[in-house]
Amino acid sequence: QVQLVESGGGLVQPGGSLTLSCTASGFDFASYAMRWYRRPPGKARELVAYISSAGDKTDFVDSVKGRFAISRDNAKNTVTLQMNSLKPEDTATYFCHSLQNTQNYWGQGTLVFVSS
Secondary structure, three states: OOEEEEEOOEEEOOOOOEEEEEEEEOOOHHHOOEEEEEEOOOOOOEEEEEEOOOOOOEEEOHHHOOOEEEEEEOOOOEEEEEEOOOOHHHOEEEEEEEEEOOEEEEOOOEEEEEOO
16 A cells, blocks of 8 residues: 655745655655645645656756755655745645556645745
């Protein structure tokens, strides 16, 4: 049974940092690329960051480039999203995601709230 469990969200002031973690289980983690999505309040879900299965390729939505970093530890089955210089518009529920063949798997999400 595939499980993705996010942690690390919370309230942070503008300009601050947060680190989100996703712990995966129930599948061969090292064989799959991983993604972070977010859904801002009242808006559609968007892809934020991507990391290849080996961790050698990453990509980001333009709005977070230079501020966010994604990494993974295949020995620990974790993927991490380091978020720096946070802005109020980064406020959203963040989801860890795995696409396996045609099946999408999602975590339950973790809320990030950027406000002074």
